[in-house]
Amino acid sequence: MGETPHVSEPALDEQIAAYQREFADLDPQVEQIVSALGRLNRRMNVAYGRQNATLGISNAEWEVLKALVxxxxxxxxxxxxxxxxxxxxxxxxxxxxxxMVDEGLVTRDRDESNRVRVIIEITAEGRGKWLEAMRLATVFEGDLVQDLSPEERKSLGEVLIRLLRRVEQTQPDGGGRMEDLDRA
Amino acid sequence: MGETPHVSEPALDEQIAAYQREFADLDPQVEQIVSALGRLNRRMNVAYGRQNATLGISNAEWEVLKALVxxxxxxxxxxxxxxxxxxxxxxxxxxxxxxMVDEGLVTRDRDESNRVRVIIEITAEGRGKWLEAMRLATVFEGDLVQDLSPEERKSLGEVLIRLLRRVEQTQPDGGGRMEDLDRA
DNA sequence: AACCTAAACTTCGACTCTAAACTTTATAGG
DNA sequence: CCTATAAAGTTTAGAGTCGAAGTTTAGGTT
Known part of the structure; x- marks a missing residue:
């Protein structure tokens, strides 16, 4: 995993001003939403990565543990x-x-009832790491939304879900892993 | 770049229910926000990637062109x-x-006033690709927020920026590229 | 002027992912 | 039965990234 390179991106306001200078047909309102979404997501992933690193796991491994749990x-x-x-x-x-098998986070076994299949199972250690990671994540997330009132949290969640539904309609599944991209 | 593998993730509601089953100390409201953010971001990056692919560029190249412009x-x-x-x-x-030099999107030249430095400059072709990519992106983004009222757009943008500021305070810069991670 | 240090970029080796070819096992037809 | 086909994983080759070492150039020190 290793240490991530240093980022130094222009302030969001300046960035949006530059967009308007170079691309006239731009709705700054929409651009603000999209850019903030991208940056926020990246910052959060970096934060998760730091926390998980303290537990000796990568975000990639955290994802696998999550799916299993x-x-x-x-x-x-x-x-x-x-x-x-x-x-x-x-x-x-x-x-x-x-x-992950080498690190003792999961086990790999053949399914004896259908020997083409393989069964991946989380170990006690893997489960423990996931729990610990979740504890760290929830603290971070709680801190993140600290300034939002209960009403703001509720409406933010609802709006995001509407956007998600819209994307899922427009872009019928089939997407996958994608390099992290900062739309900002 | 290549075709992305097929994704088939559980519905968001089920996912959050599973979280509550496995991790009692969870604020579903916060989890909804965080999970929706992650999924939304991934879906959007996939959509950008598809559009950019039609122009013969990758999201990675789009990023470089964007920074230059x-x-x-x-x-x-x-x-x-x-x-x-x-x-x-x-x-x-x-x-x-x-x-990108091979593809004619940018040029690379030594700075003659300081020969340690290298100057990367966008080409006319690169600029054209970026413009076209922006046109596609703005159409997609306009469609994305189609269901949101002007007030909803405004408050969404503001709330996201507050969250972003909070992350930037808490996680003082230094993050970087991170594999795409679906917090959901 | 010769040296030392720092800065900017490139090169090298290791790692992770994708796409495509391959292996093994199960199932259906003849 | 024996083969054909499909399904599930693994292996292999190539692309892209990171960390660290190396190279070149600028600028200050003595």
Whole structure:
């Protein structure tokens, strides 16, 4: 994983002013929303990454643990299913699981009732790491929304879900992993 | 760049229900905000990637063009500056520029007044691609917020900026490129 | 003037991901 | 039965990134 390079992006206001200078047909209101979304997301991912690093796991590993825990008992999934949920190719999943098995976060076993299938199961250690990561994440997230009133939180959540639904209609599934992109 | 793998994630409601089952200390309101933010961002990046692909450029290249255009006349930046703005290491920037020079999107020249420096400048073709990409992006973004009233757009933008400021306070700069992570 | 240090970029080696080819196992037809 | 096809994972080759070492140039010190 390693330390991330230093970022130094212009202030959001300046950025939007530059957009208007170079591209006249721009709705600054919309641009503000889109740019803030992108930046916010990246900053949050960096913050999660720092926290997870203190637990000795990467965001990538956190994602796998999350999928396994949220799948519910018996906390098992196949590599293919995991790949679909995370938006990875099966090949990438194979390698990621290799590492996580080596680190003791998950186990890999053949399904004896159908020997083509493989079963990935979270270990006690993996579960513990996920729980700890969630504790850190919720503290961070609580701090993040600290300045928002209950009404603001409610309406923000609702608006975001409307936007999400709109994207899912317009861009019918099939997307996947994508390099992080700062629309700002 | 290539085709992205197929994604098939559980519905957001189910996901949040699963979180509450596995992690009692969770504020569903906050979780909804955070999860929707992550998913929305990923979907949008995938959509940009599809559009940019029709122009023959990747999101990575779009980012470089964007930085150059927004830097204003004379639309030149050094590799190091570009790397900082994009959150890449100088090494990665070198390689990315290599490709973009080959594709005719930018030029690379030594600064004769200080021969350690290198000047990257956008070409007419690069500028044209960026403009076209922006046209596609603004159509998509306009469609995205179509259901939001003017008041909703305004308050959404303001709330997002407050969140962004909060993150920037809490997580003082230094973040960078991070693999795309779906907090949902 | 010779040296030292810092800055800017590139090169190198390791790692992770994608796409495509391959292997193994299960199932359906002839 | 025996083969054909499909499904699930793995392996392989290539692309892109990071961290660290290396190279070139500028500028200050003695």
């Amino acid at each position: 949220l799948s519910g008992p018996p906390y098992q999934l196949g590599p293919g299913d995991l790949a679909k949920r995370l938006g990875l190719t099966p090949a990438a999943m194979t390698h990621r699981i290799d590492r | 927004l830097s204003g006349p004379p639309y030149q930046l050094g590799p190091g500056d570009l790397a900082k703005r994009l959150g890449l290491t100088p090494a990665a920037m070198t390689h990315r520029i290599d490709r």
